[in-house]
Amino acid sequence: MPDQLLFAIEVTLNGLMAGVLYALVALGFVLIFKASGIFNYAQGVMALFAALTLVGIQDGQVPFSHLINAIFGTDVHHFGWHVPAVLAILLTAAVMVLFAWIVERYVLRHLVNQPGIILFMATIGLAYFMEGFGDLMWGADIKNLDVGLPQGINETIDETTYNWFGYGFFIDNLDIAATIVAVILVVSLTLFSQYSKQGRALRAVADDHQAALSVGISLRFIWVLVWSIAGFVALVAGIMWGSKSGVQFSLSLIALKALPVLMLGGFTSIPGAIVGGLIIGVGEKLFEFLIGPLVGGATENWFAYVLALLFLVFRPQGLFGEKIIERV
Amino acid sequence: MNDMSPDSYVTPDGRTIGGVVMEMKNITLRFGGVVAIKDISFDIREGEIRAIIGPNGAGKSSMLNVISGFYVPQEGEVWFRGSKRPQMKPYEVAGQGIARTFQNIALFDGMSVLDNIMTGRLTKMKTGLASQALWFGRAEREEIEHREQVEKIIDFLEIQNIRKTPVGRLPYGLKKRVELARALAAEPKLLLLDEPMAGMNVEEKEDMSRFILDVNDEFGTTIALIEHDMGVVMDLSDRVVVMDYGKKIGDGTPDEVRGNQAVIDAYLGVAHD
Numbered sequence: 001m002p003d004q005l006l007f008a009i010e011v012t013l014n015g016l017m018a019g020v021l022y023a024l025v026a027l028g029f030v031l032i033f034k035a036s037g038i039f040n041y042a043q044g045v046m047a048l049f050a051a052l053t054l055v056g057i058q059d060g061q062v063p064f065s066h067l068i069n070a071i072f073g074t075d076v077h078h079f080g081w082h083v084p085a086v087l088a089i090l091l092t093a094a095v096m097v098l099f100a101w102i103v104e105r106y107v108l109r110h111l112v113n114q115p116g117i118i119l120f121m122a123t124i125g126l127a128y129f130m131e132g133f134g135d136l137m138w139g140a141d142i143k144n145l146d147v148g149l150p151q152g153i154n155e156t157i158d159e160t161t162y163n164w165f166g167y168g169f170f171i172d173n174l175d176i177a178a179t180i181v182a183v184i185l186v187v188s189l190t191l192f193s194q195y196s197k198q199g200r201a202l203r204a205v206a207d208d209h210q211a212a213l214s215v216g217i218s219l220r221f222i223w224v225l226v227w228s229i230a231g232f233v234a235l236v237a238g239i240m241w242g243s244k245s246g247v248q249f250s251l252s253l254i255a256l257k258a259l260p261v262l263m264l265g266g267f268t269s270i271p272g273a274i275v276g277g278l279i280i281g282v283g284e285k286l287f288e289f290l291i292g293p294l295v296g297g298a299t300e301n302w303f304a305y306v307l308a309l310l311f312l313v314f315r316p317q318g319l320f321g322e323k324i325i326e327r328v
Numbered sequence: 329m330n331d332m333s334p335d336s337y338v339t340p341d342g343r344t345i346g347g348v349v350m351e352m353k354n355i356t357l358r359f360g361g362v363v364a365i366k367d368i369s370f371d372i373r374e375g376e377i378r379a380i381i382g383p384n385g386a387g388k389s390s391m392l393n394v395i396s397g398f399y400v401p402q403e404g405e406v407w408f409r410g411s412k413r414p415q416m417k418p419y420e421v422a423g424q425g426i427a428r429t430f431q432n433i434a435l436f437d438g439m440s441v442l443d444n445i446m447t448g449r450l451t452k453m454k455t456g457l458a459s460q461a462l463w464f465g466r467a468e469r470e471e472i473e474h475r476e477q478v479e480k481i482i483d484f485l486e487i488q489n490i491r492k493t494p495v496g497r498l499p500y501g502l503k504k505r506v507e508l509a510r511a512l513a514a515e516p517k518l519l520l521l522d523e524p525m526a527g528m529n530v531e532e533k534e535d536m537s538r539f540i541l542d543v544n545d546e547f548g549t550t551i552a553l554i555e556h557d558m559g560v561v562m563d564l565s566d567r568v569v570v571m572d573y574g575k576k577i578g579d580g581t582p583d584e585v586r587g588n589q590a591v592i593d594a595y596l597g598v599a600h601d
Contacts, residue, residue: 211430215450
């Protein structure tokens with residue numbers, strides 16, 4: 001096989017895996033949008049906050065240590081213990097559930113029956129609040145996240161492909177792990193939403209609050225549930241992105257990459273978020289590989305957005321979005 | 329009828345009407361300075377079709393919203409199945425076995441007819457979040473049982489052929505029928521219908537009337553309904569409450585109500601001097 005083609009295949013594979021990471025972030029958006037019609041601007045920050053909390057718990061960091069030290073003149077930073085990764089992840093998940101409860105109690109409950117744009121504005125506020133709160137709680141320095149996921153080049157794939165084609169593929173172990181986790185997450189979430197009683201209730205709430213109440217669905221429970229799930233997805237995304245590039249505040253900006261993914265996949269479709277993510281991931285990498293050299297490179301910065309724009313023009317509901325039904 | 333209370337009776341067409349299942353006592357509902365319902369009391373008996381009628385703005389829908397928990401009255405008590413109901417959220421009222429439809433149809437447009445009706449069984453499903461999430465056999469068995477019930481209702485209301493259609497695509501009359509199906513799926517002890525025939529043509533009205541009678545006859549469901557069309561009301565209901573400007577001006581069998589001077593005045597207008 002010619003080297004160019006092999007290289008293209010490698011680029012595609014890496015694109016697919018980058019796409020998985022985009023999809024993970026987009027998934028959180030879809031979940032909340034489906035259940036409450038809210039476009040949750042804070043999803044990226046939630047991923048950041050989850051990753052910060054996870055690192056903090058793992059390292060036995062004292063929360064609000066700067067604040068405590070400034071007020072009491074003490075000098076505490078660490079509890080002096082390390083929490084095993086699995087336990088730390090469970091604790092962080094619990095924190096995200098608590099966060100969901102707080103959001104419902106202090107934000108959403110007061111905004112029932114408000115138009116979507118108001119709720120959207122509220123999530124912008126929430127995003128900034130959380131960013132500052134995360135900073136205050138865990139400090140602003142860049143942290144290393146290691147929950148024991150495999151890292152670096154996958155030797156087996158490298159060797160096998162080298163033996164087959166005389167050209168070793170570079171595939172990152174972390175990307176493989178992310179793919180596996182994402183597949184499990186998506187399959188279980190889809191099944192949950194389509195076939196379980198709570199999943200059906202969740203879709204019902206998204207559609208009509210009044211009707212949902214009349215069949216005995218508690219809006220509050222559903223909101224706490226859906227924000228918890230979104231928090232959990234944010235945690236997974238935070239772990240993957242944090243392991244890849246460290247936990248830092250730019251992590252919250254990955255949310256921007258989720259936007260074109262959502263426009264492709266549709267705001268209401270879980271499989272759509274995945275396929276959208278994959279298309280963007282692969283498209284981005286292949287476009288850079290094929291067209292990049294002709295236009296001087298750096299196409300990865302804008303490719304996704306242009307693609308999203310085209311979709312907005314020709315298929316505004318996205319690939320998998322619920323059909324926009326209009327009766328005249 | 330399992331609890332034949334002493335005051336139960338048999339209607340001319342052979343249905344047994346039981347004791348009081350719901351009683352509204354001195355209900356007053358205000359919105360700011362506007363009094364929507366003024367000191368109204370009435371009861372609903374088990375197995376009967378009870379109509380609430382009155383001109384526009386009489387407070388009929390408000391009354392239905394009080395029963396279903398969407399509005400909380402400032403004064404008065406709601407008694408359901410022998411005990412006073414504490415203040416409840418609408419979803420808790422639904423959990424008690426009171427299902428309803430809406431004047432302006434409140435269905436889940438993006439979901440299929442089947443899924444819409446399945447939501448009606450949410451209060452009947454017992455498996456918890458954990459087993460639902462993990463899809464253990466119990467949740468699956470439960471889903472199948474409920475699906476069977478729902479299919480019965482689908483057959484009953486003759487909507488088999490639109491089972492998989494997204495509700496948003498259906499014409500108005502069918503939407504109304506799906507909404508009725510969803511309410512029935514809850515196997516309600518009391519079914520509230522808010523203008524089930526509003527906006528329908530004669531044929532659709534006849535269909536709907538037939539379904540309401542059949543539901544009452546077949547399942548013994550107690551029904552309280554609001555309706556504008558006097559002809560329909562008089563044909564369907566066992567007893568009628570008449571409201572006007574938030575007050576009760578009549579209560580009795582259709583024949584009694586028809587002869588009531590206050591009711592005639594409210595509907596036909598009367599010269600004030």
